[in-house]
Structures are given as C-alpha cells and as structure tokens.
Amino acid sequence: MSHFIIDEGFDYFLEKFEQPDWQKSVDRATLNYYQGKLPNRLLFYWQQFGFCRFKQGLFWIINPADYEDELALWLGEDISKQDSYYVIARSGFGELYVWGEKTGFAFEITPTLGWVRLKQGDAKDIATGLEDRKLELFFAFQQIKYIEMEDNNDKPLFDRCVKKFGALEYDEMFGFVPALAISDNASIKNVDKMNIFVHLSLLPDLIEIQYIDFKKLGQMAFGVEDSSNLPDLDDLV
Template sequence: MLQIEKGQDIKQELLHRYKTILPDELIKIWEDNGLARLMGEYLKAVNPEDYQELLKETYFRGNISIPILVTAFGDIVTFEEGQYIGMVKYKNGNFVMLAKNFKRFIQNLGDDYFLEKYFQIPQYIEAVNKLGKLEQDECFGYVPLLGLGGSEKIQNLKKVKIREYIELISQLVGKIGM
C-alpha cells in the first residue's frame, strides 16, 4: 500500500480546473490529502501551475506535459499526452517514461525493481538522516552540479530550492531532450 502523508490543502478552483485533465487517481489524492507527500516524502504532489512555465522553458516536451510530482532530488514527474507518466531528470540531463498511465505508476511504486531503477531511495534516506527533512519547495541538490564535475556522493548534497536548482541546471545544459 502506498504511503501518503497529508499536505497543504488544494483550492477548489484548482481541483475543478484539473478534474477533467489529470487522472482520477491523482485528483482523489488531491481531494483526500491535498499536496500530499508520498513514499516517506520522497515524492511531493505539486500545484501544476507552480511548475508549468518552468517545465515549458526547460523540457522539450514541456508544452504537452503537466508537472504533477517532484522528487526529493528535484526531478519533475509529468503527465503527458493525457495518459503517460514521465520524469524529467534534471540533474542527469535526461528524461524517462515511467508508466503508460497514473494507475500503473502508483502500482509500480510498490515494485522494488522499479524503485531501484528510477528513484534514489537509499540516497534519500541517507540525505534525510544527514540533512533533515525537506520543505515543500526544497530538494536535495548536488553541489557542485553533476554537469560541472560534481559526483553523486552524500557529502555533496545540500538542501536547495527546487525551482532555482532546476533553473541553474537548465542554464548549464539547456532544454532537456534537445
């Protein structure tokens, strides 16, 4: 069973605006838990409007993608073409498709192979133990950036603001997928 922690409530206007656009399962999470945190706070539900412009500016499919979740490492999970779940992995400069639909994505979150392949759960646990829990607008970022010769070591992680981290990486590598 997926671990979900209640987050900040979602305004009714936002729910109404996305009810026919986003998957029913995500809308149900929003209704019951607001901007919930999932998987021990590794994933955070986000207001798509807070990240939509940033996604358009930094991801080649940003104009057909809706940001729905952010990982503890500043990756944006997207809803694309009305069904697919993808992830823009800014720190690595690439993107992956995670599932054909949101229901399958949620099911995959219970699969150890899937988690190991796409997420950094052990590093996250270590980072939380070392640096503490993240705020809604924070992620763990590598300093120096991986693209500037940094390495994926725990001692190189710092708490950073998600948007600023993504913007900085994008200035370095350009639009993801181009």
C-alpha cells in the same frame, strides 16, 4: 466528479510509501481548474490526501501549477506544443513526473543528470477512456529503489541526506554541487538542500539538457553506435 473508493493500485503504493507525513488540502478552485485536464482519479487522490509528502520528502504529489515555468524550460517549445503537459509528482532529488492530457505518463525529467526521458506513454489507452486506470498504474509501479539515488559506491543517499539536512519541505530538494551532469561525483559531501524551483530554473544554464528516447537509451545502455537495429519509438507505443 464521480466518487471513488481507494483503488488497488494506490493501496499498493501506500503499502510501500506509507501514509503521507505532510499534507496540504486542495481547494475547490484548483480541482475545478484541472477537471478534464488530468484524470479524475488523480483529483480524487488530491481530495483525499491533498498535495502531500511521503517518507520525509522522497516522493511528493504536488500542485502542477507550481511547476509550469520550470516544465516549459526543460521541455522546450517544440515538445511543449505536442500536448498539454503537467508535473503531477516529483522526487526528493528533483525528478519530475510529467503527465500529458493525451499521452499520459509522457516524460521523466532527471535534473541531476540533465535528462528529459521520453516515456512510452499511454495515448492509445487514454483515447479509449482508460486514463484513470493508467494513472492508478503510474502510482502502483513506483518503487522506492528507483526513486532513491545512490552514491558512487552504490549506497543509497536519501536517508543520509535527511539525517544530515533534515526532512524536505514542499519547495526543497536535495541536489548536487557541482551538478552530476558536470562532475559525476555522487558523494554525500556534494549534496546540499536547495530550493527546487531556483535549482530547476538555474540548472539549464549550467548544463546541456539531453533529450533521451528509447533509441538513445539503448545506445547508452549497450554502447550501440549504429542505432538502425533498435526499434523506433512509434513501434513501442
């Protein structure tokens, strides 16, 4: 694998998220397994930083192998067959960032709301060998305010969750009881620290997963009943 210096995109990410506050080194077998499946740039980050935690668990770079079962459950069989997908990062509230071998940043799964959101993807760029650049931009574009969740009064929740429950461990997340998809009550009183793998496995039995594309997002955001005037996803890729 080629050697890289830390790129400007990841430098910018570190300016916002600071250095990892927990790290686990990645062994050679794991690096070899994902060679050719995920961008070399990501494997380089793994070599430099390991699987790691930022800001007490607000954002994580994780081992995709740990999330294979949960990812298959949330994407479903039909979607899973379209590409080879991997969870490359996640948030402290269980948001999963999904990368496809051919499509790049393909899905964002928001379990608290039961959403599987189809992203624009990077298929054309990846087909021309630009997967490393697209991976850099994935990290560069991460913003704390978008990873954070807010309560019903639009007040950020994460730091209050850490103050109440402590920082998150690798297998932990902050979730809502009952789930927001059912209750719509994003109060700190309804937050609990829970095992992320158990929660992601059980939640689909309790809620209806919504598969959201650009057209559906437009309908939700603007209250559009007739979607005929909204662009097709293929026009946006």
